Amino acid sequence: MRGTRFFQSIQSKIIIIYVLLILMAMQLIGVYFVRTMERSFIDNFTDSLSKQAYLLANFAEPFLNASQEAGATPEGKKTYADLDEIVTNLFNISDAEIQIIDANGIVLTTSSQSQKSLIGQKNLQAEVISALQGIKDIESETVDTDGTRRKIVAQPIGEGAKVMGAIYIVASMESLYGTMNRINKIFLSGTGIALVLTVLLGVILSHTITNPIKAITKQASAIADGNFNQRMLVEGPDEIGQLGNAFNHMTNRLKEALSSIEEEKEKLASVLSNMNDGVIATDDQGKVIVVNRRAKQMLNIGSQDVTDKDITELLGMPDGNIEGKVKGEQHNASIQIANEEEGDLRLRVVFTAIHRRDKGITGTIAMLHDVTEQEKLEDARREFVANVSHELRTPLTTMKSYLEALDDGALDDPELAHRFVGVMRNETERMIRLVNDLLHLSRLDSRKALISKELTHVPDMLEEVADRFSFQLDQKEISIELDIEAGIQDMLLDRDQIDQVLDNLVSNAIKYTPERGAIVIGARQTGKDWLEVMVQDNGMGIPRKDLSRIFDRFYRVDKARSRNMGGTGLGLSIAREIVKAHGGTITLESELNQGTRVIFALPIQQTEGDTG
Known part of the structure; x- marks a missing residue:
């Protein structure tokens, strides 16, 4: 070889x-x-x-x-x-x-x-x-x-x-x-000697030509491997020397050009990698040539290489649809992707054609915008408006009916009129509670609610909560137990706000716990930085399918029963926002017909001046 x-x-x-x-x-x-x-x-x-x-x-x-x-x-x-x-x-x-x-x-x-x-x-x-x-x-x-x-x-x-x-x-x-034969032999010998000398001279002369070429080849290979530091030695002003000078000049220019390209490439890669939107670039055949990290996350393709894969397969859209979006007036499309990490995502895809002066369309850029949260917020807004309208319409309809009844003659019957006025008073109070809860949530959302922290002895706070609900507990013959870890330090918190959280959790436990049930209020310190407070009952529990939405506003597991019990569907939402305002977290665990346990954790602070 x-x-x-x-x-x-x-x-x-x-x-x-x-x-x-x-x-x-x-x-x-x-x-x-x-x-x-x-x-x-x-x-x-x-x-x-x-x-x-x-x-x-x-x-x-x-x-x-x-x-x-x-x-x-x-x-x-x-x-x-x-x-x-x-x-x-x-x-x-x-x-x-x-x-x-x-x-x-x-x-x-x-x-x-x-x-x-x-x-x-x-x-x-x-x-x-x-x-x-x-x-x-x-x-x-x-x-x-x-x-x-x-x-x-x-x-x-x-x-x-x-x-x-x-x-x-x-x-x-x-x-x-x-x-003549002797002369021929002498001539052949001379020819052989001349050929040997010719070969030696040929090797020497060829080296003067091929050595610079080999040097240029070696340098070109080094340049191909990314090494631009070598220079070709120029030994004379002849054509080979001129070639060497031209090659060295080309090396310098190529180094500068590649350095500039690498810099721009790194900038582009950094921009693509840190974009909140996904980017997919394809060639004129629709084959993927560039896809950034966010696009892979959105499309749930992990770290697998999708280069040369068809974009129609990647987005799950027909080829004609994509081509129509690229060449048509409407460049937007909406798709839904099942994502294991982030749940189902709703993506808005914007297609833009890549044009080249002499060749027309040579590729496509697809921008992926995650509109999941925006859609969820829009859905939540619509659902919130619908829920508020429904919650207000029910008491207003009731009050209107009773007012019409009073106007039709029930006012002349003192006993009936008194009962009707009592119902209207209860519906009015219910609307006032609903409006107050909405205003409270609004202040918490806009962070306008003042959190006035004071040094609080946690065991005393929990005992007072149990005392406040003693009458309701006696009525349903529900036992309550305080499980408070010894040595819990006093901590800074907004006593009124946390009391509202505890009242809401204990009230829910009493509502959904049958007679002769049991409720446990516990507290323990985890490490030096966190306090965990637990409210647990052995009531009817919550189905597993409803656990993910239990803290949503106006969400009720049993809407009819919750409304009859006087709930607005905002209690757990308010509790979560109060705990978040304190820098804590709240979780709920429940099994149907086994009971429910709510735990919220608060950071322990023991110094003054942390009021917000």
Whole structure:
């Protein structure tokens, strides 16, 4: 794998191209040189043989001429012996055979001792025949059966029509080719040495180009990993140096740009993370690309990654509906989400299209507004108005009926008139209590109710509460028990307000406890900072489904029975607001037909000057 990467690198390509260029040039030069040298050697060799043949023909011509004139005499034989001596000694050519042939093609003499048997025989070689016909400078090449390459040269003896014979030379060319092979080996060795030097020079030269490129690549990788502190070393003003300067400048600009982007991104992330509203951003396909923490809380999706999820699935709205909201005039929609932590949430979703100049709509921003509390307040307001209207209408209707009865003649009957006036008085007092409770709640809500705290002995306060209700307890034969922990410290509280809370709780306990029941009023100190007061009965209790709304205003478990008992439905609401005004908490626990226990906790204060 590493070798594969090397051959794919610029350095290897430069080296390979450089070596191939040098090798190609050397090969072209070598081929031309070898071919030229070979041709030159062969031409010189052939020319040398031709000159030898020409000289030998000149030497042999007088001998052949004398031989033809003298005829076959002993002097002629002497002439041939002299010619043989000349061929053997004077024109001896290494690895060559020289034959002198007469006009009839008969071999007169030969320089090769192994070929003496040919003397007196005819030589029928084509070159000899051509020479005997007066053709000059005849040459050819032949290869023996053993692979030896030979050069054949034939030269006529005499000129014109008077051809007295021929010179026939056969010379071996192996020494010539051996010399050429040695030269080729020397050339190949030189080529190899040159290639090695070329590779070394190529590596050195390529390093001057590839090292800056590698440095830029390394720096680019570091930049991709977020490291902008490295700088490329510029070693010269050439193109690579200019590239290095440009890269360093680009690094600085990129660092500044990314720093600015990161800063803006952090600001945006901080804003999105701390928004009270949810934000969802999608691409042009409706796939979620950004969702902030508040949106996840609202949609009850926890920490799961919803990126690339379809917004229609996330909001539970049809795709066409969302598209219509984005492109239409009405961009608002309302949805309801079941949230385990915060209960059912009512959300108002505002859709806004993301526009790009050349591409139109490229995405959507969905703003999620939690309107649960607003809706609840609106529902509570409507319910409050309806309850107040109902609570006032009932006594007013009763009073109107009795007034009409009195006007119709009941006034003349003293006993009936007295009873009617008593009923109207009770309804009037009921309305006064209702109005006073509403005014009290209004002052507590607006924090205009004065909390005048004074140092109070808690056991005495609880005993007085029990004494105030002794008559009602005796009437229903209900027992009451005080369970007060020893050592409770005196504390600062608004005695009148807390008495109102206790009166309301004990009154409710008496109302909803059957005859011969039991009520317990207890108090204990938890740690050094809190006092817990408990009112418990064994009455009819409250169904579990009503516990969550028991402190709501005008809420009654049994509306008819509560109204008949004279309650306004505001007692527990007022008690909760008084306890909250003291900085405390109140809770209610109840089981149907088992009884009810109400506990409120107050912070213990033992210093003056905490009046609000």
